[in-house]
Amino acid sequence: MTVIQRAPLLEPEKKKITTTTVNPVNPFSTTAGCMIVIGLTIVSSIVLIILGRLFYFIYYERGQPVNDKSKTIKTMIILGSGGHTTEMLRVVKYLNFNNYTPRVYVHADTDQMSENKISDIDNNDDVKVLKIPRSREVGQSYLSSISTTIIACLNSAVFLWFEKPNLILCNGPGTCVPIY
Template structure:
């Protein structure tokens, strides 16, 4: 009897693919399995949101900058054509700079570039480094010690932020999206949310004391995280750039982004450079063959290190 039942099941399975689906399954079950189409109102709302997001991204993405525009901007800068008072005000303003140390040669190159900046004006420095990168942390400490007079025994303050790696060395591509999302969430929390909350608390305290203080300076137009971010790779700087673009998307003050391609990239750009090139305000190469056609936001100033 068991063999008869098995033969019946096999016969039904053989005939099932040749039968129409409405003969094999009841119509009510078919209607339940097929998802309903969205209504016209829902479709219109979704299309409107997509259009608004696309328009916002179009306006915040840095567009191509002509060489004539750069020359006109340089001629109008206070250091060239401005008044002495304007030049003094610009020179007195301290710039808060964030530096992403990418470990190894990336860290060495970026610290060499940092030595060319006036330490008095770029006095507020925040070093960002990947998790577990003790080499970059030690190099940042050594650099800060070089700025302290030898006669002084004081330990210079070191402001750092350890960022989770977007992708570890030899990490599987299957687990990379998870680590990338974790790194992005960390950057949004420490670059966007926490600085905004701290700035709001500080501004409330200044607002309460403004009548008792003379010459109170409203610093609300500046980004609470940094005024400028310098990067030269590798991939962990991508979540940093994306989190900063969240500030731009929300219309909040955001730092300028400058990416300097590594000296080792002679003929072609790195993958990180290709990803961040459309997003940064200045893209600097040290070999003209690496970036292809120059101009606009792509700058070639020969060797920088």
């Protein structure tokens, strides 16, 4: 009798499995990362608002120029502070108030001088004076001016929506940025 021995069963070698934990980059883990995310959110929001406003005026509010001399033009006049107010009021002085009526004056809420000059030059019944918050006070940091500019833009959007001027006169002060 012949005995056949079986070879012992070989167990497969167990491989050692190592795991590594990969932490995803969290932009909120640092103050700088958080500020970058907030800044990008604000900038993209402003760009979307401007583009939306542009498309709205191009496609929905496209008005025809006023050719009829008997029609009046609702005019919004933006006053800055100091020299900007003086320059704009020089222009307003030469307007024919019969054609450019009603007039809506807009100035910063902290600018008392502009309000006084409006009453000196134009005290008719068809005048409205609106105040908006300043985008940036003199000496205010650029970082903190982001939030105040957004607030000024939102207030200006409300005024533009309800007033719907045919003509906006401005000469480039910081008060014009939210209106534009």
